[in-house]
Amino acid sequence: MTVALPRVLDRAELPVDTAELARFLIGKRVVRTLAEGVAGGRVVETEAYGIGDPAGHAYRGITPRIRTLFLERGHAYVYLAYGISFMLNVSSEMPGVGAGVLIRAIEPTDGIAIMARNRGTERVRDLARGPGRLCAALGIDRRLDGIDLCQAGPLWLGSDDQASGDIGQGKRIGITRAADSPLRFYVRGNRFVSGPQSLNR
DNA sequence: TTGGCGATTGGCT
DNA sequence: GCCAATCGCCAAT
Structure with missing residues (x-):
């Protein structure tokens, strides 16, 4: 089943601060246009690298x-x-400043059959739970590096289609440097968020 | 020119 | 929970 497509996010809506953008992107939509159709979902987990x-x-x-x-x-x-595994980030600051937000997981909403084929599994919960899985599901690789996500095209960001829920904040996953900073954002209790349950309450 | 390493994943114990 | 797979990047040789 396919939900009506959201509106493309306008760049002016995006907060300039990296951590603020990471929080802002929770609940927004990632939309991928492929030859087979449209695939994507709702952002449920991000990390800020400011x-x-x-x-x-x-x-x-x-x-x-x-x-x-x-x-x-x-x-x-x-x-x-x-x-x-490929990783998808959203650049997050003024031109010339290097920083970004890692999209770690989405809750699949559109093109689930396409994503299932790309991932080799029928389990919806496993389609895009984790940054590498998300890119595999949506067929994202280096060819999409540098594209504008605030413009309708092969990959773009869309507006919320419903309230995002209670947003939690905690340590980032899988890093060694600055490992304790609370720069990971996630929808509390959402089963499409990656990492151990203990980190997602 | 090379070696160590990493924002992960999936399979096995 | 542990660990191998796999490869582009870049700092140091």
Whole structure:
């Protein structure tokens, strides 16, 4: 089943601060347009990698790979982690400043059959629970690095279609530097959020 | 030119 | 819970 498509988010709506943007994106929609149809869902988990963050990829300055993290807020930064999984980030600050928000999980709403095929599983809960799974489900790779997410196209951000629920905040997952900063945001109790249950209450 | 490493995942114990 | 898979990047040689 497919829900009516949301409105494309306007860049002016996006908070400039990285942590604020990470919280703002909870409940928004990620929409992927593929040859087979539209796929996507509601954002239920994000992490902020802000200015001067030792865990952020931009910490050591700009390089060719992370160039898109320095684009004006609302652009995609896609990279390959562990040689296995792609990660989708939303650039989050003013042009020339390197920072972003990692989209860690979405609650599938559209194109579930497409995502199931891309993921090789029928279990809806497992389609996009985790940043690598999310990219696999939506067919996101480096070809989408740098695209504008505030414009209708192959991948874009849409408005809320319902209240996002109670938002929790806690430590980020899977990092070693600055590991204790509470920069992860999630919908409390939502079963499409990744990580152990103990972190999602 | 090279070696160590990482914002993960899935399978096995 | 533990661990291997897998590869692009980049700091250091």
